[in-house]
Amino acid sequence: MNIDIIAVGKVKERYLRDAIAEYSKRLSRYCKLNIIEVQDEKTPEHASEGVERQIKAKEGERILKHIKPNAYVIALAIDGKMLTSEGLAAHIAQLGLRGESHIQMVIGGSIGLADEVLRRADYALSFSKMTFPHQLMRVILLEQIYRAYKINAGEPYHK
Template sequence: MNIDIVCVGRIKERYLTDAIAEYSKRLSRYCKLDIIEVADEKTPEHASAGVDRQIKAKEGERIAKHLKDGAFVIALAINGKQLSSEELAAKINDLGLRGTSHIQLVIGGSIGLDEAVLKRADYKLSFSKMTFPHQLMRVILLEQIYRAYKINAHEPYHK
């Protein structure tokens, strides 16, 4: 299985880059993982709704360039479906059984994803109704993908 994490912005904090590297290494036994970073836009304080839409549109165009026609695209969105770890594992397993060989998970920038990206997505996934920093979300997502593979392989890790 090929899994891409398409995300807005670069990670600068060492503790986050270390965690991302660790989960990327762990996942290498189970899938081919690529992390694709696109540039983020500077978001001014107290930006209007129109400015927010423009920023999301620019970031969305950058994301769209990396979305592949044959891939199953999962957008991380606060209004998406919330799954347990077991349900995410089953979703990944089911996609593989149905012949999907490429999954792309999309993490938006600090103000979320453009509507065009959300419409392109085959599935919308929410980790919580709470808001998380998009940099931290990358670590959380990688950990949950790793957990899903461990669950599907019936290997110890998941508790």
């Protein structure tokens, strides 16, 4: 299985980069992982709704350039469906059984994803109704993908 993480912005903090590298290494025995970073837009303090829409549209165009026509796209969205770790594992396993060989997971920038990206997504996944820093979300997503593969392989993983 090929899994792409398409994420807006660069991860600046070393401790987050280290965690991303660690989970990427762990995942290498289960899937081919590719992390694609697209440039973020600077969001002014107290930006209007119109300015935020423009920013999301620009970031969305950059994201959509990396979306493959045959990929199954999962967008991380606060209004998406919440799953347990076992539920995500089952979803990934089901995709494999259906013959999906390329999953692309999309993490938006600090103000979220453009409507165009959400419309292209095959599935909207929410980790919580809370807001997380988009850089930290990469670590959380990678950990949950790793946990899903461990669950699907019947291997022990702490609960």
